[in-house]
Amino acid sequence: MSKETLTEEYFNKLIDKHGTEILRLCYLYLKDYQLAEDAFQDTFLKVYNNFHKFNKLSTEKTWITRICINTCKNYLRNPWKRKVRLENRELIQNGISDREIFDELERSELFNSIMNLKHTYKEIILMYYYQQLSVKEISQILDISEPNAFTRLSRARQFLKNKIGGIIYEQS
Amino acid sequence: MNNLENFKSYVDNNMNDIIVTDKIKKNIQSKINLKWAVAIILPILTISTLIFNEQISYAAQKIFSYLPGTNKIFQFNEENKVYGLLGSVEMSDNENYIKVNTAYNEDNIVTLAMEGNVKIETEIEKYITVVDEKKNKANLISSDIMISNNTDNNDYQWSARCTYEFLKAPSKFNMIYDKFNIPVIMAELPEIPFDNYNYVSVQNINADIAVITNYVEDKLEVNLLSQSYDKGKSISFPLNDVYLLDSNGDKFYSESNNNENILYFDKKLENGIKLVIPHVSITDNDVYSGITIGKYDSSPLDFSLGCNELVINATEWIEYNEKFNYRTPGNKNHIFEQQAQKIKLTISESIDSSDKLKLKNISVDVDKDQLNEYTKEGVKVIWDDPYADINTQDSQEENIEIVLSNIKDTQEEVDLIFYAPVYTTVDNVIIPLRP
Numbered sequence: 001m002s003k004e005t006l007t008e009e010y011f012n013k014l015i016d017k018h019g020t021e022i023l024r025l026c027y028l029y030l031k032d033y034q035l036a037e038d039a040f041q042d043t044f045l046k047v048y049n050n051f052h053k054f055n056k057l058s059t060e061k062t063w064i065t066r067i068c069i070n071t072c073k074n075y076l077r078n079p080w081k082r083k084v085r086l087e088n089r090e091l092i093q094n095g096i097s098d099r100e101i102f103d104e105l106e107r108s109e110l111f112n113s114i115m116n117l118k119h120t121y122k123e124i125i126l127m128y129y130y131q132q133l134s135v136k137e138i139s140q141i142l143d144i145s146e147p148n149a150f151t152r153l154s155r156a157r158q159f160l161k162n163k164i165g166g167i168i169y170e171q172s
Numbered sequence: 173m174n175n176l177e178n179f180k181s182y183v184d185n186n187m188n189d190i191i192v193t194d195k196i197k198k199n200i201q202s203k204i205n206l207k208w209a210v211a212i213i214l215p216i217l218t219i220s221t222l223i224f225n226e227q228i229s230y231a232a233q234k235i236f237s238y239l240p241g242t243n244k245i246f247q248f249n250e251e252n253k254v255y256g257l258l259g260s261v262e263m264s265d266n267e268n269y270i271k272v273n274t275a276y277n278e279d280n281i282v283t284l285a286m287e288g289n290v291k292i293e294t295e296i297e298k299y300i301t302v303v304d305e306k307k308n309k310a311n312l313i314s315s316d317i318m319i320s321n322n323t324d325n326n327d328y329q330w331s332a333r334c335t336y337e338f339l340k341a342p343s344k345f346n347m348i349y350d351k352f353n354i355p356v357i358m359a360e361l362p363e364i365p366f367d368n369y370n371y372v373s374v375q376n377i378n379a380d381i382a383v384i385t386n387y388v389e390d391k392l393e394v395n396l397l398s399q400s401y402d403k404g405k406s407i408s409f410p411l412n413d414v415y416l417l418d419s420n421g422d423k424f425y426s427e428s429n430n431n432e433n434i435l436y437f438d439k440k441l442e443n444g445i446k447l448v449i450p451h452v453s454i455t456d457n458d459v460y461s462g463i464t465i466g467k468y469d470s471s472p473l474d475f476s477l478g479c480n481e482l483v484i485n486a487t488e489w490i491e492y493n494e495k496f497n498y499r500t501p502g503n504k505n506h507i508f509e510q511q512a513q514k515i516k517l518t519i520s521e522s523i524d525s526s527d528k529l530k531l532k533n534i535s536v537d538v539d540k541d542q543l544n545e546y547t548k549e550g551v552k553v554i555w556d557d558p559y560a561d562i563n564t565q566d567s568q569e570e571n572i573e574i575v576l577s578n579i580k581d582t583q584e585e586v587d588l589i590f591y592a593p594v595y596t597t598v599d600n601v602i603i604p605l606r607p
Contacts, residue, residue: 008201012197015192015197015200016192019192019197020190020191020192023190023191023192023196024183024184024187024190027187027190028183033190036190037196040192040196041196041199041200041203044200045200045203045204048200048204073481101186101187101189101190104186105182105183105186105187108182110175110176110179111179111182111183114179120473120474125176125179129176129177129179129180130179130180130183132180144472148470148471148472151470152470157176160176
């Protein structure tokens, strides 16, 4: 589908299909709802503006995730964006803070360990286990070879095993 | 949650409130509509901006101040004037002296370059106090000092570059060392208007470059000045590669330069003449990044340094022997040999990085505890490869190669600190000179 045929209806469908997962991925990446929402909006603006470049060699989800990851990385390394705080976002109106959400999530030692992993390992765990992407799709997103992606994932799992011992297991 | 297979449901259950609302969708939609409005205006803007190189803009009428000897330009600001020391100030008794070579302020921060042979140590604030006219002490913010020889030696000498924070921008202050009280009186720097000549703003490095020309005897003196607006970044020029380009397309390289950004040409200024700087180097002095590399890690390894994403594309661990001779007091010769390792790193910028800047060099330190260090006859020594000139190679290629030596042979991983990356602009910087 080219940009000319990316109708408002199809764009909304993309948001409906992938939006919530992408927004939550942004949130897991940035741990700040306001930044996550900004990153989410930037991601879908880029999706809209670059849809004509989408070559369909990967799935839409893989392509959008790649944009999302790069956007979040930009946010993380841009100190100005890190400091920006906007008021009146819906999450704040609901009276739930980032801290409360992460306090709840961090009750799991495994979740904590994932969040404290080295960035490259955390990223691949989120993609594999949260977004449930295949190793091939992850290799496309990270622009690395499939064996490299597999090795990185194995090392990330090994780190988790070393850290929290026998609590986690893998299903074959 | 106790296994990874439940990770998704665990996260989703705890993030029930994190959903895409209609309001978020509308926000995106409104931004898309705004882009359409911008698209209508854009063609008009494009016509006017096409005239200029997108990375370089020539000032319509910027006013700068310039302090000779500093290679710096200061953007003129009505509220905070720039003061500088014209010349130098020295105080001495028969044997000892202190001299202030350079002083200038940027707002309430004063930079001082000084030298002397009075006793001083790296903790400079123990020896030197700087006070304003009302005797308020200025805070030392940074200091960089080089000391040659020790105080017992007749050749003892030091030079230092310090920045001090004053309560407000000073035009005069005093520097106190023991019995020396040196008044430093700075003058308001003259304003120099730069119009379409002798000035460029290089946007992708967020810096201004200006040129002051002068004739010294029959040679054209070209003084390159620069100002980076990013804290901690310094700019340098490849002086031997800078040339003048006349309207016939002929190039004229400088006959000499003094390494302080002053070049001398056997050429007169004329209509259409331009100064061409093939590339500008920017060193980011304030960024550090730690990374641990294991012997069996697979490449590539990504890491961030400041705002840039870098990639270690390959690592090669090489075993070798560190071997050297030393003599004991009885003049007995000993040979010492120890196994060690070196690591060859191949580094490049991430594919996503800006194609307007190229990584040229980077510094890296290995954790000291992971290095071989020997004490022989009470002297600490580190083995050095006499055949390797430098451990980092500037590169014209996409990759730069770094060799880290002296690593203990037992190390299976090393902790590295990367810092001071040097980037260069890819495009020429062209500055039209006023005839």
